[in-house]
Amino acid sequence: MGTKDRYERLREQATTSERDSSPHTLLAVVSLAISLLLLAPLVWVFLRAGEIEFARAVELLTSDTTVSVTLNTLALVTGVTVASILIGVPLAILTAQTDLPFKRFWTITSALPLVVPSYIGAFAFVSAFGPRGVLADLLSPLGIEQIPTIYGLHGAILVLTLFTYPYVFLTTRASLLSFDGTVVEAARTLNHTRWEAFRRVTLPQIAPGIAAGALLVALYALSDFGTPAIMQYDVFTRMIYNEFGARRLDYASVLSMLLLVMALGILAVESRLSAGRDGAYVSSGSRRPGLIRLGYWKVPALLFCGAIATLCLVLPIGILLQWLLRSGTGYSAGGFAFEAAYAWNSVGLAAAAAAICVVAALPIAYLSARGTSGVSSLPERATYVGYAVPGVVLGLALVYLGLRYVPFLYQSVILLVFAYVIRFLPQAVGTTESSILQVDPGYIEAARSLGYHPLSAFRKVVLPLVAPGIAAGAALVFLTTMKELPATLMLRPTGFETFVTYIWLVQGAGYYGQAAVPALVLVGLSGLSMLVILRREDTS
Amino acid sequence: MTGRNATQSRRRFLALGSATAATALAGCSGILSGGDGGDGGSDGEAGTTTGQQISLSDFRGSGPLVAQREAPGGTSIEDLPDLSGELTLYLGGGEGGLYLDLINLLEQRYPDFTANHRLEASSDLANTIIEENEAGASPADVFMSIDAGSLGAVANADATASLPDEALSTVPDAYQDSEGRWVGIAGRARAIPYNTNQISESDIPSTVQEFPEAAALENSMGWAPSYGAFQSFVTAMRLIRGNDETMSWLQAMQDHGITTYDDEFRVSNSCADGELAAGFANHYYTLRVQSARENSPIGLAFTEGDAGALVNVSGLEIINGTDNADLASNFVRHVLSAEAQEFFATRTFAYPMIPGVAPVGDLPRIDELNPPEINLTELADVAGTVDLLRDAGVL
Numbered sequence: 001m002g003t004k005d006r007y008e009r010l011r012e013q014a015t016t017s018e019r020d021s022s023p024h025t026l027l028a029v030v031s032l033a034i035s036l037l038l039l040a041p042l043v044w045v046f047l048r049a050g051e052i053e054f055a056r057a058v059e060l061l062t063s064d065t066t067v068s069v070t071l072n073t074l075a076l077v078t079g080v081t082v083a084s085i086l087i088g089v090p091l092a093i094l095t096a097q098t099d100l101p102f103k104r105f106w107t108i109t110s111a112l113p114l115v116v117p118s119y120i121g122a123f124a125f126v127s128a129f130g131p132r133g134v135l136a137d138l139l140s141p142l143g144i145e146q147i148p149t150i151y152g153l154h155g156a157i158l159v160l161t162l163f164t165y166p167y168v169f170l171t172t173r174a175s176l177l178s179f180d181g182t183v184v185e186a187a188r189t190l191n192h193t194r195w196e197a198f199r200r201v202t203l204p205q206i207a208p209g210i211a212a213g214a215l216l217v218a219l220y221a222l223s224d225f226g227t228p229a230i231m232q233y234d235v236f237t238r239m240i241y242n243e244f245g246a247r248r249l250d251y252a253s254v255l256s257m258l259l260l261v262m263a264l265g266i267l268a269v270e271s272r273l274s275a276g277r278d279g280a281y282v283s284s285g286s287r288r289p290g291l292i293r294l295g296y297w298k299v300p301a302l303l304f305c306g307a308i309a310t311l312c313l314v315l316p317i318g319i320l321l322q323w324l325l326r327s328g329t330g331y332s333a334g335g336f337a338f339e340a341a342y343a344w345n346s347v348g349l350a351a352a353a354a355a356i357c358v359v360a361a362l363p364i365a366y367l368s369a370r371g372t373s374g375v376s377s378l379p380e381r382a383t384y385v386g387y388a389v390p391g392v393v394l395g396l397a398l399v400y401l402g403l404r405y406v407p408f409l410y411q412s413v414i415l416l417v418f419a420y421v422i423r424f425l426p427q428a429v430g431t432t433e434s435s436i437l438q439v440d441p442g443y444i445e446a447a448r449s450l451g452y453h454p455l456s457a458f459r460k461v462v463l464p465l466v467a468p469g470i471a472a473g474a475a476l477v478f479l480t481t482m483k484e485l486p487a488t489l490m491l492r493p494t495g496f497e498t499f500v501t502y503i504w505l506v507q508g509a510g511y512y513g514q515a516a517v518p519a520l521v522l523v524g525l526s527g528l529s530m531l532v533i534l535r536r537e538d539t540s
Numbered sequence: 541m542t543g544r545n546a547t548q549s550r551r552r553f554l555a556l557g558s559a560t561a562a563t564a565l566a567g568c569s570g571i572l573s574g575g576d577g578g579d580g581g582s583d584g585e586a587g588t589t590t591g592q593q594i595s596l597s598d599f600r601g602s603g604p605l606v607a608q609r610e611a612p613g614g615t616s617i618e619d620l621p622d623l624s625g626e627l628t629l630y631l632g633g634g635e636g637g638l639y640l641d642l643i644n645l646l647e648q649r650y651p652d653f654t655a656n657h658r659l660e661a662s663s664d665l666a667n668t669i670i671e672e673n674e675a676g677a678s679p680a681d682v683f684m685s686i687d688a689g690s691l692g693a694v695a696n697a698d699a700t701a702s703l704p705d706e707a708l709s710t711v712p713d714a715y716q717d718s719e720g721r722w723v724g725i726a727g728r729a730r731a732i733p734y735n736t737n738q739i740s741e742s743d744i745p746s747t748v749q750e751f752p753e754a755a756a757l758e759n760s761m762g763w764a765p766s767y768g769a770f771q772s773f774v775t776a777m778r779l780i781r782g783n784d785e786t787m788s789w790l791q792a793m794q795d796h797g798i799t800t801y802d803d804e805f806r807v808s809n810s811c812a813d814g815e816l817a818a819g820f821a822n823h824y825y826t827l828r829v830q831s832a833r834e835n836s837p838i839g840l841a842f843t844e845g846d847a848g849a850l851v852n853v854s855g856l857e858i859i860n861g862t863d864n865a866d867l868a869s870n871f872v873r874h875v876l877s878a879e880a881q882e883f884f885a886t887r888t889f890a891y892p893m894i895p896g897v898a899p900v901g902d903l904p905r906i907d908e909l910n911p912p913e914i915n916l917t918e919l920a921d922v923a924g925t926v927d928l929l930r931d932a933g934v935l
Contacts, residue, residue, distance in 0.1 A: 065930045130815075229766070229802045234935075242766055242935055245663045246922040247670075247693050392664065399668055403675035411679065490668065494628060494658040494679065505640070505659055 028371075031364045031379035038386050038422045044397035045260070045389075048253035057254050066239070066258075072153070073222065073236040073262065079157035080164065080221040081214050087161065087308060088168025089210055094301055096176040098292045106305045107173070108530060113312035114166040114476070115526035117483040117500065119507075120519055121163045121312075122230040124319035125150060156231040162312045163227075164220050167476065168213035171431050174472040175209025176202075178435050178465060194292065208437050212430030215270045216476075219263055219388045219426075225486075236262070237390050244392055256393045263388030267381055317520065324516040338502060338518050343525065346498040349413065349488075350481035353420035354428075357477045358470055360421065361428035366458075368429075369436040383429050386422040391486030394419055398491055416491040420481045427480065428473030435469025436462065479526050594649045599642075599879040601886035603831050605901040609886070613896020614710065614878035623653035623874060625867045628679050630669065630859075632662030633686035633768075638888045639854075642880055646871075655871075662768065666690040669859060673699035677861035681868045684856040684875075687768050688722070689775075691855050692920035695721040701858040704869040707876050711893045715853050717917050724853030724916075725875050726884040727891030729909055730773050732841040732848070733811040733826040734818035744818060744841045748777075748848035752792035759797030760817035762807045765934045768922075769804060769822050769852065775925045776914050777847035783928060790932040800934075805829075812838040820848075827889035827901065844910040851891065851911040852919065854884075 049057070060066065094100045095107040113121075128134045129150040149155070183205075187197040225237040236259055243252035294301055361383075368380035386394070398419055402410045409415045439462050447457035485500045492501065499522045506514040600606060623646060631639060643655045658665070662685045670693070672678035678699065685691050694700060700721045708720050715724035732744050743756035751757055764770050777786045801807045804821035805828070811819050812829045814837070826840045843849045856875065858868045874880060881892040891899050891906045898905065929935040 063930070065933065065935070232800055232802075238766060239930075239935070242926050242930075243923075244667065245661075245766070245768060245771070246926040247663055247667055247690075248923045248926070249667065251923075395664075396667055396671070400671050400675075403672060407676070489660045490664060495656045501659070 024367075024371075027363050027367050028376065028379075031367045034360050034364060035379035035382040038425065039382055041394060041397040041401055041422065042260070042385065042389065044400050045253045045256050045393065048249050049257050052250040052254055060251060060254060061258060066255075069234055069236055069239055070258070070262075072234055075153060076156055076160070076228065076233065076235055077218050077221045077262075077266065079153070080160045081218045083157060083161040084165035084168045084217045085210060085214055088165040088213060089172050089206075091165075091305065091308065092169050092172035092176055092206075093292075094305065096173050098294050098301070100294060100298070100301055100305070106309070108527065109309040109313060110169050110305065111166045111475070111530055112523070112527055113163050113308075114170075115479050115483065115523050115530070116163055116312065116316050117226075117485070117503070117519070117522075118160070118163055118224060119226040119230065119485075120320070120503075121316050122159045122227045124316040125155070125159050126230060127319050127322075128315055129155075151232040153233055156228050156233040156235075159231055160221050160224065160227050162308070164217045167216040167220070167427075168210060170472045170476060171209045171213035171216075171434060172206055173209075174431050174469045175206040175434050175438065177468045179205045179438050205438065208434040209431075211270055211273055212434045215266065215384065216387070216427055216430060218266045218270075219384060222259065222262060222266065223388050223390050225390060225392075240390060240393065244396075249396070252393065256389065259390070260385060260388060263385060266388075267384055271377075271381070313523075317523065320516040320519050323513050325513075338514070339497075342497045342499055342502050342518070343521065345496060346482055346500070346522070347525065349417060349420070349498065350478045352413075352417050353424060353481040354474045354478040356417065356421050357425045357428040358432075358474050360425060361432045361473060362470075365429045365433035366436055369433050370441065380429055380433065384426040387424070387426045389423070391423065391484065392490070394422060395487045395490030398487075402491075411491065411493050413493060413496070416488065416493075419487040419491055420477075420484065423484065423487065424477045424480050427476035428470070431469045431473035431476065432466060433469075435466035439465045475530060478529060482522060482526050594645055596879060596882065598645055599883040599887075601883075601900075604834070605827060605831055605889070606886045609882075609898070609900075612878040612882040612885075612892075612898075614881060614894040615873070615876075617649070617874055617877040617879050620873050620877060621870055623650040623867065623870055625652065625864065626654045626656060627864060627867055627871055628681045629655045629657045629871075630665045630680040630683045631657050631659045632665045632684065632690055633854075639684065641887060642875070642883050645883070646874060662687040662690040663693075666693045669694050669699055670697045673697065673860055678859050680859045681862040681864045682856055682871060683859055684725070684854070686728075686854045687772070688724070688853050688855055688916040689768065689772060689919045689922055691722040691857050692717070692917040694859075695719075695857060695917070696920060699860045701860050701862060701865060701868075703858060703872060707869070707872045710876050712895075714911075715851075715893055715916070716855070718915060722855045722857035722917075723872065723876070724855045724893045725880075726854045726888065726893060727851050727906060728769065728853065729823040729842065729891060729906075729911075730769070730848055730850045730852075731821060731823035731826065732818055732843065733808045733821050733829075734839050734841060735811050735814050735816065736837040736839045737814065738817040741839060741841050744843075746844050747846045748843055749781075749789065749846065752789070752796045757796065757818055761793070761797070762799045762801050762810055762816040762819040763793075764801045764804045764807055764820075765929055767803050770820060771922050771925050771929070772852050772919045773820065773847055773850055774929065775919050775921060776850045776912060778921075778925060778928065779914055779918055780847055780912055783924075787928060787932055790929065790934055794932070794934065808838065812836040822852075823903070824889035827903075831889075842904070842909060846912055849909060849911050850914065851906065851909060853893070853916060854890065 052060075091106075091110045095103050095110060100106060130136075150158075179202075184197050184201050187201045188194075192200065223237060225241055228235040229238060229241075236255070240252050240255045240259065243249075243255060364379045364383060368377040371377060398415055399410075402415050406415070443461045443465075444454075444457050447461045448454065452460065483500055485504060488498060489501060489504065492498070497505075499518050503515045503518055503522070596611070600609070629643070631643075640657065640659070643657060647653055647655060658680075660668070665683065665685065669678050669680060669683055672680070674697075683691065683694060695717060703720055703723055708716060708723055711723050715727060716722065734741070734744060738760070739756045743754065745751060745754050751761070765774075774786060774790075777789065781789075799816065801810065801819075804819070805825050807816065807819035807821045808825035808829050810816045811826075812833060818841075823840060823842075826838055829836060829838055856872060858865065858872070862868055876894060878894070878896060881894050881897040884890045885892045885897055885899055889900055889903075891903075926935065
């Protein structure tokens with residue numbers, strides 16, 4: 001019945017949109033312009049790839065290594081995505097819909113792993129579970145000489161999952177918070193068990209949110225270099241990185257194109273999966289469903305939340321503290337003190353990127369959610385492509401294009417923020433769109449019938465309802481910008497340092513003790529901003 | 541030297557200069573252009589300096605490896621013209637961060653001198669400079685890199701300007717570009733860190749070619765094939781023995797059992813941990829492990845005359861189109877001064893590039909190493925190496 005209901009609504013909507021086609025056309029034009037602007041830098045990849053001989057390109061793409069590395073990459077992406085759903089969705093439900101004790105605390109600890117830069121997270125795992133790591137040291141007096149290796153596919157999946165599942169957590173949570181709880185109550189009155197009510201009512205409702213988060217996880221796993229490298233698992237980004245190291249940009253570009261093809265494949269899969277989202281009830285409201293009482297499940301639920309928080313937060317922070325304490329002679333301070341300005345630079349950049357992304361995401365997400373033709377979700381799909389581009393590829397593309405077409409912006413903060421928007425806009429688009437999908441278009445009709453202009457109807461009715469999605473999007477963009485490294489290094493103004501460039505600098509120099517303090521501050525500061533955002537989310 | 545307004549630090553350096561003379565007697569004379577306590581200050585703007593007092597001990601590191609060193613020989617910065625003005629410096633490589641200490645010291649010494657630095661991975665900066673040069677002019681005045689290959693790539697793209705003869709003349713020919721487009725400032729020897737509890741130095745063959753037959757190294761070695769220094773080593777092997785033999789060696793090493801790491805500091809640390817019996821790494825990582833973890837069971841062996849004995853350099857070059865050529869030249873001379881070279885030797889544990897300064901600890905002198913005869917600029921051909929590593933299934 002849901003599907004039919006939805007189609008009828010769409011038809012209704014189509015007829016109304018004919019009536020006021022001008023706002024929709026305007027929306028389409030704006031969205032298209034934004035997505036074209038964001039895709040423009042990728043032209044560079046094609047320009048460079050064109051410099052390679054065709055036969056050589058084919059040889060490169062069909063070599064045994066390329067094929068096996070491609071399979072490795074797909075295995076990693078699939079594993080990380082599935083595992084993230086298995087962790088992120090239960091956490092979101094526990095913190096949003098149950099009587100779990102200390103819910104706000106667990107909400108924050110569940111979202112926070114996203115702020116841990118992957119190179120610190122992966123390093124912490126190797127220090128703890130690697131050969132001769134902390135765990136091995138603890139077990140060796142017990143006569144256990146060998147522990148299973150942390151390196152390889154399983155280690156890479158584990159570490160990437162633990163630091164990216166918050167994408168699924170946040171988007172799912174946003175969906176849970178903005179959907180109308182009374183439908184669950186209704187299902188319960190119709191003699192549905194909790195599980196049936198969840199499967200038949202809640203799950204279809206939050207599916208777009210889960211899909212949006214899972215897509216971000218999959219594309220992140222595809223484009224990440226640091227974690228697989230530390231976990232000694234060979235993936236595609238390492239091939240690209242090696243070609244950059246060899247200063248062979250044409251090869252790197254051909255390989256980047258293959259990476260983009262994989263990203264498009266992931267997008268296509270996600271599109272097919274969430275085509276089913278039309279089956280979702282289009283219903284939303286501020287009425288929360290009654291809390292699910294956990295009963296005996298309270299203890300396992302708490303253990304689950306605690307275990308995840310321990311692995312994702314306590315462990316890396318513990319390793320950072322260990323760095324701090326171990327800073328003996330060889331780690332001793334050099335001449336580079338951390339300056340408060342670096343922190344403000346990071347925060348300023350992240351805030352700017354988040355603000356621009358939220359504004360740019362709104363028309364794109366709205367068009368995609370409410371658009372009636374097949375092409376209306378094209379701009380939305382297009383924004384995801386930028387997310388799959390490794391930072392170093394995007395960085396050099398913007399160096400090249402910036403120098404030629406906007407030299408006055410070269411090595412300026414503006415170009416850097418533009419890079420962040422290219423990389424992270426889909427995070428805002430995804431969360432915003434899944435919230436809009438849950439708003440009953442009838443609300444707007446009602447507002448219009450009361451004589452409101454379409455824009456002010458949108459502002460007064462839709463915007464408050466999608467605010468949680470927008471806040472989650474802003475949080476995601478803010479947090480990921482704070483820890484972004486490759487594009488920041490390549491595009492920042494000379495002499496402009498941030499948290500991550502400073503950590504990179506001292507870590508590269510081997511001064512781990514000095515890296516610990518700013519890394520801890522980075523996590524702390526991001527945690528605070530998370531607190532603010534989650535609080536706003538709750539009151540909206 | 542006309543030391544009428546000399547500051548105290550200046551006098552301290554003069555005292556240091558006479559100590560230098562002793563080093564010069566020890567067999568390092570000839571290249572010393574000044575600093576031996578007398579007449580080297582003809583181009584120095586004597587006495588105008590009002591900067592903080594910076595002494596040799598500021599340049600020199602500390603700890604057990606550095607104790608009881610003799611004074612460095614070579615040209616003292618006291619005998620060089622003052623640095624003055626703003627220099628834009630592209631600084632390549634993670635370890636390049638260590639060099640910031642030196643830049644900071646120079647900035648303290650010369651209040652009128654500012655170095656705007658930009659620190660990134662060497663190959664990224666090389667790519668950037670080449671793009672910038674093609675698009676017009678690079679904002680960079682000087683490119684300082686831990687990797688001769690990156691310097692060579694920029695030079696081969698015609699993006700460099702000429703270096704001062706005073707700088708080129710102090711550095712042995714092997715450690716500068718044959719056309720003088722870049723010059724080495726610190727040397728990094730390929731070496732074999734090993735765990736002294738697990739094997740002894742005699743277990744390590746004297747050429748890397750014999751490693752796949754060495755029983756003691758079976759299933760217990762580590763390397764970092766995506767690391768630039770390792771790729772330079774493989775490039776050197778290709779230049780010496782050709783692609784086919786290099787390929788067989790890579791495959792034989794894999795058959796012998798070898799673990800992959802992402803950088804050589806971790807390879808060296810893993811040797812100290814006992815995770816590995818031995819590894820392929822630059823020499824200074826072992827010294828840094830020793831310095832950070834006293835009494836850790838890690839030793840350092842060198843092979844002879846083959847790619848495994850390659851000595852690569854950090855270096856610098858002046859970038860084409862700079863409007864700061866004089867300052868850039870003067871800066872290069874400062875980096876090759878006695879004090880700066882002492883800095884590289886004692887703070888980064890690198891091989892100094894001027895003969896008057898000795899490496900730290902028990903390291904063999906640079907002229908006691910037995911490196912292969914290789915033109916370091918040819919190490920720029922990393923692309924062929926990456927192909928080979930990939931075909932061998934190593935990358």
